Amino acid sequence: MTxxxxxxxxxxxxxxxxxxxxxxxxxxxxxxxxxxxxxxxxGDTQIDSLSDVSRLPFTTxxxxxxxxxxxxxxxxxxxxxxxxxxxxxxxxxxxCGYTNNDLIQWGRLTARQLVAxxxxxxxxxxxxxxxxxxxxxxxxxxxxxxxEASVIPEDTSHIExxxxxxxxxxxxxxxxxxxxAAELVDLLHATKTDAQSLHLRSVILTRPVPAGLREDLExxxxxxxxxxxxxxxxxxxxxxxECEHGRFHVNEDQFLVEIHEGELVxxxxxxxxxxxxxxxxxxxxxxxxxxxxxxxxxxMVTPGDRLDGQxxxxxxxxxxxxVADVLDKTExxxxxxxxxxxxxxxxxxxxxxQRLFGDQMRLLADLREQIRSEFRTRLGIPAVxxxxxxxxxxxxxxxxxxxxxxx
Ligand SMILES: [Zn+2]
Numbered sequence: 125m126t127x128x129x130x131x132x133x134x135x136x137x138x139x140x141x142x143x144x145x146x147x148x149x150x151x152x153x154x155x156x157x158x159x160x161x162x163x164x165x166x167g168d169t170q171i172d173s174l175s176d177v178s179r180l181p182f183t184t185x186x187x188x189x190x191x192x193x194x195x196x197x198x199x200x201x202x203x204x205x206x207x208x209x210x211x212x213x214x215x216x217x218x219x220c221g222y223t224n225n226d227l228i229q230w231g232r233l234t235a236r237q238l239v240a241x242x243x244x245x246x247x248x249x250x251x252x253x254x255x256x257x258x259x260x261x262x263x264x265x266x267x268x269x270x271x272e273a274s275v276i277p278e279d280t281s282h283i284e285x286x287x288x289x290x291x292x293x294x295x296x297x298x299x300x301x302x303x304x305a306a307e308l309v310d311l312l313h314a315t316k317t318d319a320q321s322l323h324l325r326s327v328i329l330t331r332p333v334p335a336g337l338r339e340d341l342e343x344x345x346x347x348x349x350x351x352x353x354x355x356x357x358x359x360x361x362x363x364x365x366e367c368e369h370g371r372f373h374v375n376e377d378q379f380l381v382e383i384h385e386g387e388l389v390x391x392x393x394x395x396x397x398x399x400x401x402x403x404x405x406x407x408x409x410x411x412x413x414x415x416x417x418x419x420x421x422x423x424m425v426t427p428g429d430r431l432d433g434q435x436x437x438x439x440x441x442x443x444x445x446x447v448a449d450v451l452d453k454t455e456x457x458x459x460x461x462x463x464x465x466x467x468x469x470x471x472x473x474x475x476x477x478q479r480l481f482g483d484q485m486r487l488l489a490d491l492r493e494q495i496r497s498e499f500r501t502r503l504g505i506p507a508v509x510x511x512x513x514x515x516x517x518x519x520x521x522x523x524x525x526x527x528x529x530x531x
Pocket of ligand 1: 367368369371373416417418419420
């Protein structure tokens with residue numbers, strides 16, 4: 125496999141440290157000058173070596189929420205040419221801004237991953253995500269255009285059409301979510317389509333998957349699977365590169381990484397519009413240094429679980445607080461509930477009360493539809509609603525208005 129940015133991806137560790145220190149010092153000067161929040165808390169702390177970074181304050185997702193929308197920006201809005209919304213703690217909105225240089229850099233970082241996956245200008249790339257993945261799509265587009273691969277951006281909501289495009293355009297590289305990739309495998313089985321009849325060579329997934337699922341997808345799609353790992357507030361794709369040995373190498377010329385009490389903490393070293401100092405990513409992680417035979421020298425990270433209770437349904441981030449917020453907009457407001465989360469849907473068991481018990485079957489059915497509709501429109505995820513007896517959040521009981529089956 126080739127390396128897109130050999131100078132930066134294989135830089136000697138002592139040189140990386142030197143680059144990081146210089147960029148960190150420049151970053152502190154910019155933050156003091158341009159971001160009031162940082163000017164107040166960084167003060168005149170001087171950094172003489174990388175280990176001094178531990179004397180600097182952390183930034184948390186809550187800081188981004190409270191600074192929403194522009195409080196973390198280090199440049200005037202007229203220089204910020206792209207804004208991407210993200211979901212923050214408890215489902216609150218936060219935003220990331222990019223200058224023109226930020227977008228150019230993002231493209232170059234994404235290209236590192238694409239080239240590591242073997243993408244060349246001869247490839248036909250199908251970038252297929254559902255709702256909520258626009259930032260991913262645009263990031264991959266920037267990288268793919270830099271490599272001059274042919275790009276087909278498309279929407280995955282019509283999976284039959286997606287499969288048709290895979291076949292008729294002779295797509296060689298598919299970039300998508302693990303859920304969508306698994307659904308494509310199911311569709312190939314269901315339609316008795318031989319995966320080898322497609323021209324797929326490589327599949328790039330938005331997030332790491334367990335080894336078993338990776339093998340299933342590789343067999344099912346008859347293609348090599350590589351994964352991305354990143355944090356939307358930092359960058360994703362583009363934070364690190366998964367090499368041919370399955371190791372996630374951080375792009376350390378751009379990101380300073382630390383592990384604090386098991387959590388990944390990242391400082392963006394060159395970002396212009398919204399630099400983040402010691403950002404607590406809420407992702408459990410371990411970090412390893414050493415040689416990898418791919419030649420890359422970037423620190424190797426092994427990401428683990430989310431530490432902030434963030435769940436995932438159809439690849440969309442979800443917090444329990446969001447479920448309560450949505451229910452509060454319906455007749456079920458204030459009712460105790462429990463959740464069962466799967467990759468495909470969220471199942472909500474709502475405890476019945478005298479108030480809901482007394483309702484007619486019709487009203488409970490209406491309420492069920494109202495809740496499902498609110499979940500679809502507000503969070504973009506499918507919901508299944510059950511009514512359960514009080515104090516029994518698991519056992520479903522025969523209750524008025526309980527249809528025989530779920531739709
Ligand atoms: Zn490697």
